[in-house]
Amino acid sequence: MAWKQQIKAFDAWIDAGMTWIGTHGSAAFSALRGLLEGGYDGLLWLLQLPPWWVLGLAVGGLAWRLVGRGFGVIAAAGLILCWGMGLWPETLETLALVLSATTIAVLVGGIIGVVAGYSPRVAGFVDPVLDLIQTLPPYLYLLPAIAFLGYGPATAILATFIVAVPPTVKLTALGISRTPNEFLELGTATGASGWQTFVKIRLPFAARSIMAGVNQSLMMAFGMVVIAGIVGSGGLGETIYASVRTLDIAKSVDAAIAIVVLTIVLDRISQAAQKETP
Amino acid sequence: MTNEALDVLIDCRNVWKIFGERSDEAIKAIRERGAGKREVLRDYNCVVGVSDASFQIRKGEIFCIMGLSGSGKSTLVRLLNRLIEPSMGKVEVKGRDIAQMGPKDLRALRAHEIGMVFQSVALIPGRTVLDNAAFGLEVQGVAKAERHKIASDALARVGLADWANHMPRQLSGGMQQRVGLARAIASDPEIILMDEPFSALDPLIRKQLQDEFRELTKSLGKSAVFITHDLDEAMRIGDRIAIMKDGIMIQQGTAEDIVLHPADAYVAEFVAGISRLHLVKAHSLMAPVSEVPGDVLARLPRTSPEADVQALIDLVLSTPDQAVAVEDAGTCIGVVTARTLLEGIRGEEHAAATIEVVA
Numbered sequence: 189m190a191w192k193q194q195i196k197a198f199d200a201w202i203d204a205g206m207t208w209i210g211t212h213g214s215a216a217f218s219a220l221r222g223l224l225e226g227g228y229d230g231l232l233w234l235l236q237l238p239p240w241w242v243l244g245l246a247v248g249g250l251a252w253r254l255v256g257r258g259f260g261v262i263a264a265a266g267l268i269l270c271w272g273m274g275l276w277p278e279t280l281e282t283l284a285l286v287l288s289a290t291t292i293a294v295l296v297g298g299i300i301g302v303v304a305g306y307s308p309r310v311a312g313f314v315d316p317v318l319d320l321i322q323t324l325p326p327y328l329y330l331l332p333a334i335a336f337l338g339y340g341p342a343t344a345i346l347a348t349f350i351v352a353v354p355p356t357v358k359l360t361a362l363g364i365s366r367t368p369n370e371f372l373e374l375g376t377a378t379g380a381s382g383w384q385t386f387v388k389i390r391l392p393f394a395a396r397s398i399m400a401g402v403n404q405s406l407m408m409a410f411g412m413v414v415i416a417g418i419v420g421s422g423g424l425g426e427t428i429y430a431s432v433r434t435l436d437i438a439k440s441v442d443a444a445i446a447i448v449v450l451t452i453v454l455d456r457i458s459q460a461a462q463k464e465t466p
Numbered sequence: 467m468t469n470e471a472l473d474v475l476i477d478c479r480n481v482w483k484i485f486g487e488r489s490d491e492a493i494k495a496i497r498e499r500g501a502g503k504r505e506v507l508r509d510y511n512c513v514v515g516v517s518d519a520s521f522q523i524r525k526g527e528i529f530c531i532m533g534l535s536g537s538g539k540s541t542l543v544r545l546l547n548r549l550i551e552p553s554m555g556k557v558e559v560k561g562r563d564i565a566q567m568g569p570k571d572l573r574a575l576r577a578h579e580i581g582m583v584f585q586s587v588a589l590i591p592g593r594t595v596l597d598n599a600a601f602g603l604e605v606q607g608v609a610k611a612e613r614h615k616i617a618s619d620a621l622a623r624v625g626l627a628d629w630a631n632h633m634p635r636q637l638s639g640g641m642q643q644r645v646g647l648a649r650a651i652a653s654d655p656e657i658i659l660m661d662e663p664f665s666a667l668d669p670l671i672r673k674q675l676q677d678e679f680r681e682l683t684k685s686l687g688k689s690a691v692f693i694t695h696d697l698d699e700a701m702r703i704g705d706r707i708a709i710m711k712d713g714i715m716i717q718q719g720t721a722e723d724i725v726l727h728p729a730d731a732y733v734a735e736f737v738a739g740i741s742r743l744h745l746v747k748a749h750s751l752m753a754p755v756s757e758v759p760g761d762v763l764a765r766l767p768r769t770s771p772e773a774d775v776q777a778l779i780d781l782v783l784s785t786p787d788q789a790v791a792v793e794d795a796g797t798c799i800g801v802v803t804a805r806t807l808l809e810g811i812r813g814e815e816h817a818a819a820t821i822e823v824v825a
Contacts (some may be wrong), residue, residue, distance in 0.1 A: 374588040378653075379577030380605045387759055388604070392592050 217336045223287075224342040232284040240271045247453060254460035256452035262458075265320060266449035273442045281423030283450060285341060285416065286409045293405050297353040298398065301360025302386075311361055318354040320420070326351060326415050334419050344412075344421030352409040359401030363394025399462035406458055410451040424450075468578070475657055476523035476546055483541050483713075486512030493553050503712065515541040517713040518555075523657065523689055527681065530692045531706030531715075538713035538715075539693045543659050546691060547580045548572060577606050581650030585662040587642045589634035595621065595645050596630035597668030602653035620648040624681060640671040647679065658683065660692040664699065676702050680796065697736055701725075701745065707766050709733055721745050743811065748773040749812040752792045752800030761800065766791040771799065775811065778802050 210217075229430040235243065244267035252260025270279040330347050337343045369388045375385040417425030424443045431440040484492050484506065492510040495501035503514045515537045523529050532541040544550040545557055548564050551630050559579060567575065576582075581602070589598045597604075600617035608616070621627055624644040634642060643663055650658050660679075666670045675780040680703050683690050694700050700707045709729075710717040717729035722745045726736035749771035755763060767781050767790050781790040783803055789803040 244807055350702055368588075370586045370588045371590065373549060374582075374584065374601075375605075377547055377576055377580075377582040377659075378602045378605050379573040379575070381573065388601075389590065392590060427659075 204350035206332065209219070210336060214311065220339050220346075221340075221342040224337075224345045225340070227292075228284055228288045228341045228345060231288050232281060234278045235284055238328075241268075241275050244268055244271070246459075251453060251457055254464070255456050256284045259456055261299055261316070263453045264452060268339035270446045273446060275424065275427065275443060275446045278424045278427050278443065279287070279446050279450065280420070281421075282413055282425065282447065283423075284349065284393070285344055285421055285423055285425075286406065286450075286454075287414065289345045289412075290352055290409045291295050293344040293349050293352035294356050294402050295324075296349075297356030297401070297405065298360050300353075301357040301398075301401070302364055305364025305390075308365075311365075314357060314361070318357055321350060322354050326412060330419055331417065332356070339420040341421055347416055347419065348409045348412040351412050352405040354407060355404030357400070359397045360394065362396065363397030363401075364390050367393045395465045396462060399458070399465050403455065403458040403462055406454055407451070409449065410454070413447055471524045474522045474628070475525055475560055476691070477556075477558040477561075478519055478521050478546070479556045479558075481516060481519045481542075481557060482544060482553045483515040483538070483550060484512050484553045486510060488512055488559060489553055497554070503728050505713055510697055514538075515550075516537040516545065516552075516715045519713075519715045520555075520771055521708060521715065523691060523719055525656075526684075526687055526689055527705045528683055528687065528690045528692055528703055530694060530700035531710060532697055532700040532707055533710030534695055536712075537710040538662055539695075539710050540711070541713075543661055543693050546657075546659060563702060577602065579655050580657045581653055581655035582659040583643075583646045583650050583661065583663045585665055587646045587663075589642055591634060593634070594630065595626065595632050595634060595637065596695050598634060598645055599630075599652055601649055606653070617648070617652050620652040620789050621645070623651065624648045624678070638671075640667050640675060643667065643675060647682070651682070651688070651716055656689060658688055658690045660690055662693050662695065665695065672699070673702075679703065683783055697740060701740065722747060722750060726750055740786055743775050746775050746810050747771065747789075748778055748792045748802055749794075749800070751775075751778065752802050753806045755791075755798050757801055757803065758787075758789055758801050762789070763791060763801065766801065768793045769802075770794070775807070778799045782807060 237374070238246070238432070244264050247267055248260045248264025250260075251263035255263075267279075270276060300314060304314045326347060329350055330343070333343045333346050337346060371389050371393065372385065375389045380388065413421070413423070413425040414428050417423075417429035420426065424447050426449075427443040428440045431437070431443065482493070482496070484496075487494065487658040489512050492501070494507045495506065495509065495609060501509070503517065504511050506514055519542060521529070527574040531539045531542060545552050546559070548557075548567075552565065559575060564572065564575065589595075590601070594599070596614060596617055599621050600608075600613040603613035603616060618627065618630055621630055624647055626641060626644055626648065629637060629641065634645065637645065646663065663679075664675050667675065676699060679690075692700070693701075694705055704721065706720055707724055709716045709724065709732075711732055717724055717733050720729075724733060725737045725740055725742050725745050728737050748769055752771075758766070766787060767785055769777065769781055769790050769792055771791075771792055771794050773781075778790060782788050782802065789801050791798050792800045792802060796818060
């Protein structure tokens with residue numbers, strides 16, 4: 189039938205396109221891969237540097253300071269549990285993955301968000317793209333990412349970055365564009381330059397909104413951890429993926445508990461940081 | 467240039483502001499065939515914010531622009547530092563046409579010459595009172611230690627020396643407005659634009675701040691343009707007052723001019739409720755010297771043309787002749803008698819009303 193052939197032609201066209209990108213962009217992709225894995229390895233090395241209990245206490249102390257004494261104790265106990273389950277290396281790998289992907293998402297998303305916050309035209313272009321990202325099933329961009337970046341943490345970081353970036357962009361743009369008019373007027377009437385108005389007026393007002401975006405991005409990144417296990421992310425995601433395949437239910441539950449602990453600890457800490465923002 | 471011309475800080479000539487997408491066409495229509503406000507709205511869907519305003523702000527003077535909401539007063543004040551671009555007309559600040567200034571000159575003008583205080587105060591939440599007061603200096607690039615010193619002095623001037631390290635939200639509305647004023651004077655501008663600064667405050671605090679503001683402005687030798695919707699406030703603060711309605715400046719003059727000679731029924735209605743006792747001065751109450759015989763005139767007590775009603779009453783009661791001579795530069799220019807005093811207090815429109823009733 190004709191339409192079946194047309195679909196075949198379409199598929200062939202996609203394949204050819206992928207091959208073309210793969211061959212012509214290989215230098216760029218290996219550079220990107222090097223960059224992502226370099227960042228990830230560096231962060232992981234840093235996290236592995238102190239003994240497990242020092243890191244546990246440090247996170248507990250931070251939670252104590254920002255959230256409260258009770259949560260500080262819970263956070264420390266949760267991390268001890270991760271260690272106790274024999275999942276400490278995986279926990280650190282997951283932490284490194286989530287933090288590096290979120291950091292890139294916040295940097296890139298922050299810049300795009302600021303531009304979109306200033307320019308409604310840019311926002312009009314960016315918003316539908318973000319909506320598309322948020323509605324696409326993650327597997328859809330996971331596969332081409334494997335094709336270009338190969339199996340490993342780089343692909344996992346890229347995929348995590350893609351899901352993590354929309355909240356930061358959206359909430360940064362919202363914060364920047366919603367600066368109260370009287371404060372913009374104050375800037376102008378005081379003789380502030382465009383840059384001064386941005387740094388001294390728009391940014392402080394947007395800070396809360398931006399922090400909410402960072403928190404959301406972090407949560408989206410945690411949501412990707414298990415899916416990223418399929419592409420060789422390492423860490424807890426891969427542990428779950430491997431134990432599901434071997435029907436090792438108990439181990440997958442252990443890893444899931446560790447993910448929940450990490451997620452809750454980072455969520456509460458970043459939320460508290462947001463509340464501290466004036 | 468004459469001395470008087472040098473004293474003019476802001477010269478506003480035939481300034482218009484028209485809002486709307488088709489404002490260019492509307493301006494053309496006004497220019498070429500003198501289209502009115504209604505016509506502009508009907509034919510071009512444009513709103514006339516300010517219509518043909520001309521006035522001057524002189525050195526050391528407080529100029530109040532009074533009008534109800536929608537009268538164009540807030541638009542007008544924003545034309546003076548080009549927060550809003552005029553559609554037509556010319557605004558000169560210290561002899562320079564601000565429409566011709568580039569971005570750099572304009573920023574310098576706003577930073578050094580014209581300060582502004584807002585109704586909403588606009589204190590930045592994450593900064594201390596001191597850092598808010600120092601904001602203008604910070605923008606100008608003044609080093610931290612120096613700007614903090616200047617800002618502390620400015621805070622001391624408005625009576626907030628002890629609050630420097632507090633956060634804005636810890637302050638009451640009246641105190642916040644004082645910080646706004648300190649922020650404006652810290653940059654030491656020659657002109658301060660006050661956009662309804664006290665409107666949101668309760669009456670007692672408002673009155674106190676009005677007096678403080680007037681005293682501070684005068685002692686620092688600043689000039690101010692003060693926007694308000696409250697005629698009492700305008701009378702209390704302003705050396706001269708302009709009354710706006712529908713974008714048009716209906717009348718300009720001293721409080722006394724406006725109360726005694728309202729330009730139209732609208733102004734008359736406004737000033738009807740104003741107590742004239744402290745506004746009426748000897749020169750507007752006096753009768754010609756010929757009203758009293760020469761020998762009586764010679765023995766009357768003397769006073770100046772600026773003497774107010776309170777002083778006049780005291781003087782008139784102090785002599786058996788019940789009159790006082792008004793003297794300017796050594797010559798007698800008129801007399802105030804008990805009769806003219808009573809008539810003056812009663813006011814012209816009351817006199818007219820009485821006659822109508824009698825007829």
